[in-house]
Amino acid sequence: CKALGPEVQKASRMIEVLRESDLSTPPEVLLRIADRLDLWAGAAAVRAADPELAREARNIQESFARTSTAVRKLRASLILNGRNPKKAGAARAGLERELDKDAKVVRSIAGRCKSNPYEPIKGKAHIPPHVVRRVVQENFGAMRACYEKGVRANPKLEGRIPVHLVVDGQGKVTYAGDADHPPADAPLLIALPSPGAAAPSSSAPPLRDPKVVGCVLDVFRGLRFPSPADRKSVATVVYPVVFGVDDNRSSATSSR
Known part of the structure; x- marks a missing residue:
């Protein structure tokens, strides 16, 4: 069992x-x-x-x-x-x-x-897209540093990383992964967009540098989000980070 x-x-x-x-x-x-x-x-x-x-x-x-x-x-x-x-x-x-x-x-x-x-999936929280954007932008310098390391090795490096997060009741990130390439054991990693949340959209191609992707995901794992009112609910968030294409003007999608 x-x-x-x-x-x-x-x-x-x-x-x-x-x-x-x-x-x-x-x-x-x-x-x-x-x-x-x-x-x-x-x-x-x-x-x-x-x-x-x-x-x-x-x-x-x-x-x-x-x-x-x-x-x-x-x-x-x-x-x-x-x-x-x-x-x-x-x-x-x-x-x-x-x-x-x-x-x-x-x-x-x-x-x-x-x-x-x-x-395990009772109590689903919703993190408003503007809150996700604020937390990400406050920490974007560290993500940008990951990208700049990759650019030094490949000046043409650019693209999009659709970051998939699971955030617990204390606002801690318990999972961060590439939504386009999730491992088979990724936790509860299917979700519908929340009502009113803009779907992630970008013409940018996938960013194809595993070291840069891994570095960016490590930054996301250290983020803290506001806790839901009951401090028990769990939220699933998708946030596409874009480097070198459209100045990272991306939107976030959060599941209920």
């Missing part, structure tokens, strides 16, 4: 986020979620001594793969039939059927292990 815990948390997060999505969810957001599910589906299988739990572990990985396919079908339908709610609605119904199957798998494991897989 302990080994299955992280997988069940991922599955419950997947169900929660996709239940919150609708036909207005941007196709690029659905693509990021599908890519994340593919990473989870392709990760090494969890080993369980109990044959039934081993079967449940396989069921979870299969649910990631099935749901990714359904999300991609919905995305394609929205692109092709965005102005035809009936056709897009059929694809959405297909996704809902997969989510029903996923929820059944989660309930089965939760019942056997006597645990609540949804507990």
Whole structure:
């Protein structure tokens, strides 16, 4: 049961986020979620001594793969039939059927292990985009220093780093990673944009220097944000940092 815990948390997060999505969810957001599910589906299988739990572990990985396919079908339908709610609605119904199957798998494991897989993701905070921008800009000098080291080795270096953060109830960054290249075990790293938050947009290409990216992420790991009122909620934030292209005039997206 302990080994299955992280997988069940991922599955419950997947169900929660996709239940919150609708036909207005941007196709690029659905693509990021599908890519994340593919990473989870392709990760090494969890080993369980109990044959039934081993079967449940396989069921979870299969649910990631099935749901990714359904999300991609919905995305394609929205692109092709965005102005035809009936056709897009059929694809959405297909996704809902997969989510029903996923929820059944989660309930089965939760019942056997006597645990609540949804507990880790209760209490979601929202950090306003202007607050994220302020905290980042106050610390941008250290990020700029990372970039300048890279420029000395490659004068043509430029690009965008979509930084994905998880911020705890005390305002501490508990995870910072490249949203375009997340590890398979990245925590709860799928989210929908918050209502009213501008989606990150930039024509800048990805910044392709692992040392610079790692250095910038280290700066983000040391940031502190204002604590939510209850000091218990957790926020997921996406902030694209741009170097050498458009003067870092980027917006932030924060999940509820």
